[in-house]
Amino acid sequence: MSFTSFARPLAAVVLGLCAAQPAWAAYPERPIKYVLSSGAGSAPDTLMRMVLQEVGQRMGATFVVENRSGAAGLLAMQAIANAEPDGYTVGHGNTQTLGISPSLSPQSATAAQRVDLIVQVGYTANLLSVRPGLPVDSVQSLIDYAKAHPGKLVYASAGNGTSGHVGAELFREMSGIEIVHAPYRSAPAGVNDVMAGHVDMVFDNMAGSLPFAKEGKLKALAVTSARRSPLIPELPTVSEAGVKGFEVTAWSGVIAPKGVPADRIEAINRAVNAVLKEPRIIQGMRDLGYEVAGGTSQSFTDMVLRERAKWAGVIKSSGASID
Structure with missing residues (x-):
């Protein structure tokens, strides 16, 4: 057999693989489920429906919000952690489920270890x-x-x-x-x-x-934030008003079950960051009491680990427990 006659079928196989690659790699090809630990109509629900509508348009996908409240967010966390790691089930992680609860129950700690963090969406101060x-x-x-x-x-x-x-x-x-x-x-x-x-x-x-x-x-x-809120700028922070160094914020972001391909994690991260730069989203979040965050998966992970360590210390010293 000549080299030419051997090369022709080989080239056909290679071209066939190349032609098939985009169809295999296309993401997303179907709706993406977003599991939320808050009830319908709550501030987090309103926030994420607003953001996800824009993210879906950028990604060419539909996000379907599934409200799964209860057990201080554990039910939602377990649903996310147990999902197929294909990028078609993601969800909501927040101060409670990622920062506080892992120090309060073994089940919450396990669930938090079985998810990857994609991007922080926003944060809000508490009001004393x-x-x-x-x-x-x-x-x-x-x-x-x-x-x-x-x-x-x-x-x-x-x-x-x-x-x-x-x-x-x-x-x-x-x-x-x-x-x-x-x-x-x-x-x-x-x-x-x-x-x-x-x-x-x-x-x-x-x-x-x-x-x-x-x-x-x-x-x-x-x-309770480190800086005054633009929603009520005349009100001081707890830190400047007498308890130096005090800071508490309620933050949230997008998470996924461990093992989702990196390119799909990056696709969601990129789309969310783009949406968070849109003026009407920034204003919409402020109307709900939130400030925009954004950033990389790593920056979200680093922040969560700092918060988890902080709350672990408070829980240990105060003896706080769950019902």
């Missing part, structure tokens, strides 16, 4: 608010009042082990005060009781508390 009738008007006067009445002030949270709970415990430790925890079944229930005067204070997200503070139903003292 007190009941209108409490005779304080600043963080320092709150601390002074608490020290004068040890164990008398009661703070609400959305439940044991939530960010509102461990954030308040961090505040308690750093300010040297004694306050009592009152866990509720949800954040709105706790906020309602602060407004009604049944409990004294609460650390809650901006979306949940800021409207009530602007109406005078809550007395807002400070934001």
Whole structure:
């Protein structure tokens, strides 16, 4: 057989493989499921539906949001971790599921180890608010009042082990005060009781508390982020108002089961970062109380590991636990 006669069928095979490659590598070819640990209509749900609609347009795909709330986000995390690692099931990771819960239960720790982080979407400060009738008007006067009445002030949270709970415990430790925890079944229930005067204070997200503070139903003292919030720039941070170094933010991002091909992780990361630069998305997020994040998978991973270590220390020293 001549070299030419041998080369022709070989070339045909190579060309056939090359022609088949784009069809095999095309992504996405079908809708992508997005598993969310928050209920329909919640701030995270509204945020991600807004972002994912634009991401889907850039990727030529449809994102289908599956709301799977319950067990402090564990149900959603397990659904993501157990999914086929093909890029067609991704989901939501946040302060609770990636930062706090891994130090509270073995199941949460296992789930967090079985996901990869794609991109941080955004973050929001919490608002430190007190009941209108409490005779304080600043963080320092709150601390002074608490020290004068040890164990008398009661703070609400959305439940044991939530960010509102461990954030308040961090505040308690750093300010040297004694306050009592009152866990509720949800954040709105706790906020309602602060407004009604049944409990004294609460650390809650901006979306949940800021409207009530602007109406005078809550007395807002400070934001918990490192910098003042553009949503209420006249309000100081907790750090500048008396507890130096205090910082708590609620952050979230896109995650996937371990093993998704790197090119598919990169495709989602690239599309999300592009969307987060759009002015109307930036404004839409701010309207919900969020600031844009973005960045690489590695920067998201590094941030989560720092946060996890921070909350592990708070949980250990405070004895915080889940229900």
